[in-house]
Structure formats: structure tokens, C-alpha cells
Amino acid sequence: MSAIRLGDLELTSLFDGYFRLDGGAMFGVVPKPLWERRAPADDRNRIALAMRPLLVRGKQTMVIDAGAGNKMDAKSTDIYAIDRHRNIVHSLADAGLSVGDIEIALASHLHFDHAGGFTTRSVSGEIRPTFPNARYVVRDQEWADATHPHERNRASYLQDDFVPLETAGVLDLVSGDAEIMPGVRVRWTGGHARSHQVVMIESGGRTAVFTADMIPTTAHVDEPWIMGYDLYPMETLAFKRAFVREAIDREYLIFFEHDPKVAAGYIREKDGRKYVEPLA
Ligand SMILES: [Zn+2]
Known part of the structure; x- marks a missing residue:
């Protein structure tokens, strides 16, 4: 997808490959005969998903999330069917950029399919920040949860994705719904994780929203279509109910981080x- 102009900002949906997750877990209480029509399952009951970080060019050059990165071992790569044949390095190059051009890397949350790409394993096996000139911005309470995982979220928070950022001194912890750069602010949702957040991007009288795992695919716009992974599904429901109304009324341009086909679009009601x- 080519760049989208939003006032003073330029937005480009990036691509860090495909992966697969259990279809039942992706749709929670929705029965398979219903979700299968929107998202066909493979022989291991998995559905196809994409990883689509967002590039925002404004006062600074920012990425929001960074996909799964290159650190997965063979077993996890197989379980999640990670296919990074084309990845964020290629899509940054398509936008005329390299990893060294990124000045801010903002996390929606620190699960591996969002923050895995924040660090990279070099040929010598060393783990370093992927974007050598970037500050990494993480919500403080998300940092606390990710570095102290419990049984229910331990498989999602892989310490190598983010602890090396602190070691390298490139981590900025932010409290509350802060403005990260002019026109870009985070907004707490909870639901998927205690401190999960979406990103509101506003310029020139228009609004775009990176909805991360609040509305991961177009199939999740309907209120009860909530992931089984969510730690606080009633928070997801409450946020989504209010947000989808707002998105329709104010014509937000929504970026769907995990939709296998649709990178961005408008929610309509008929x-x-x-x-x-x-988005055409
Ligand atoms: Zn995710």
C-alpha cells in the first residue's frame, strides 16, 4: 500500500510477514461454523494472519509495533507458521527507508507478534535493538506486566524482545495517554492486556487509528467477536462498543494490524x- 497523507503526517502500512493462530482462540465464544466463513482454518485449525506495523512520518520518523522479528526458534516458527519471507526491512526499503532512519519505535503492547521485531539477533548470535537510532516508547504499566509475566501470558511475553532495549539504554517508559509526537497519541484500552493501547493519529482535521489487538482484523469489528486470548474480555467489549460508534460517526481511517488482506479501511454501517x- 502506498503512503497516505493525513494533514502534516504521512502514513504507510508496513508488512512483517504472515503467521497463523488457532481460529478458536482468535474468535473466543464465536462458534467455528460462523468464524470459518470469515477466516478459513487449515488442517491444524489455524487461520492466516498478517503483521502490519505502521510507519508514521511527521516531525520524526516513527514505527508503531514491528512484527515478530527474526529470533523465533524452529519449534515456534512451525507452531505459528511464521513466514517472514517478506518482512519489515523490505517494506521500509519500499518506502525509501532503512532501520537506521527510524527515530521512535512505539509499542501497542509487548506481545511477541508486536514487539518481536524491536530486537534482532545478529549472525554472531547477539541480540540488539533493530532500529539503532531509535528511542523505544513503552507504556510503563505494560513494561511492568511484560517483565513479570504470569502463567496466562508467559508464552506471549518473550524477554529477548524487550529487555535488551533497557540494557542498551534506549527505552522510554511513558505514563497514561501521552502524546508521543505531534499528532500521535496513545489511548488506553485494556481488554487484550491490562495496559494494551491503540494509537490515535490526528492531523489536518482527520483521524487514523492503529487498533492493534483491540480490532486485529476486519472480522473483529462486530462486538462479540473477541479473542479468547484477551485477559479482560468485558473491557474489550466496552471499549469496542464505544469506539466502533465513534469510528463510524467520525470516519476514522482504521489500520488493521493482523488482517491477512485488508491493511486499512473505514467502518461503515448499513x-x-x-x-x-x-481503502482502495
Ligand atoms: Zn497480536
């Missing part, structure tokens, strides 16, 4: 039915 009009 005859009481909500649907996504993909």
Missing part, C-alpha cells in the same frame, strides 16, 4: 450491519 470498506 441497515444496522457494520462492515469495513477497504
Whole structure:
């Protein structure tokens, strides 16, 4: 997808490859005969998902999330069917950039499919920040949760994805719904994780939103379509109910981080039915 101009900002949906997760876990209480129509399962009951970080060029050059990165071992690569044949390095190059051009890397949250790409394993086996000139911005409470995982979220928080950032001195912890750069602010959602956040991008009277795991694919726009992974599903429901209304009324451009086909679009409503009009 080519760059989208939003006032003073330029937005480009990046791509860090495909992966697969259990279809039942992706749709929670929704029965398979219903979700399978939107997201067909493979012979291991997994559905196809993408990883789509967002590039924001404004006062500074920022990425929001960074995909899974290159540190997965063979077993996890197989379980999650990680396919990074084309990845964030290629899509940055398509946008005329390299990893050294990124000045801010902002996390929606620190699960591996979002923060894995924050660090890279070199040929010598050393783990370093992927973006050598960037400050990494993480919500303080998310940092606390990620570095003290419990049984329910331990498989999602892989310490090598983010602890090396602190060691390298490139970590900025931020409290609350802060403005990260002009026109870009984070907004707490909870739901998926205690401190999960979406990113509101506003310029020239228009708003775009990076919804991360609050609305990971276009199939998750409907209120009860909530991931089984969510730690606080009633928070997801409450946020989504208010947010989807707001997105329709104010014509937000939504970036879907995990949709295998649709990188961005508008949520519309017709005859009481909500649907996504993909960005042409
Ligand atoms: Zn995710």
C-alpha cells in the first residue's frame, strides 16, 4: 500500500510477514461454523494472519509495533507458521527507508507478534535493538506486566524482545495517554492486556487509528467477536462498543494490524450491519 497523507503526517502500512493462530482462540465464544466463513482454518485449525506495523512520518520518523522479528526458534516458527519471507526491512526499503532512519519505535503492547521485531539477533548470535537510532516508547504499566509475566501470558511475553532495549539504554517508559509526537497519541484500552493501547493519529482535521489487538482484523469489528486470548474480555467489549460508534460517526481511517488482506479501511454501517470498506 502506498503512503497516505493525513494533514502534516504521512502514513504507510508496513508488512512483517504472515503467521497463523488457532481460529478458536482468535474468535473466543464465536462458534467455528460462523468464524470459518470469515477466516478459513487449515488442517491444524489455524487461520492466516498478517503483521502490519505502521510507519508514521511527521516531525520524526516513527514505527508503531514491528512484527515478530527474526529470533523465533524452529519449534515456534512451525507452531505459528511464521513466514517472514517478506518482512519489515523490505517494506521500509519500499518506502525509501532503512532501520537506521527510524527515530521512535512505539509499542501497542509487548506481545511477541508486536514487539518481536524491536530486537534482532545478529549472525554472531547477539541480540540488539533493530532500529539503532531509535528511542523505544513503552507504556510503563505494560513494561511492568511484560517483565513479570504470569502463567496466562508467559508464552506471549518473550524477554529477548524487550529487555535488551533497557540494557542498551534506549527505552522510554511513558505514563497514561501521552502524546508521543505531534499528532500521535496513545489511548488506553485494556481488554487484550491490562495496559494494551491503540494509537490515535490526528492531523489536518482527520483521524487514523492503529487498533492493534483491540480490532486485529476486519472480522473483529462486530462486538462479540473477541479473542479468547484477551485477559479482560468485558473491557474489550466496552471499549469496542464505544469506539466502533465513534469510528463510524467520525470516519476514522482504521489500520488493521493482523488482517491477512485488508491493511486499512473505514467502518461503515448499513441497515444496522457494520462492515469495513477497504481503502482502495
Ligand atoms: Zn497480536
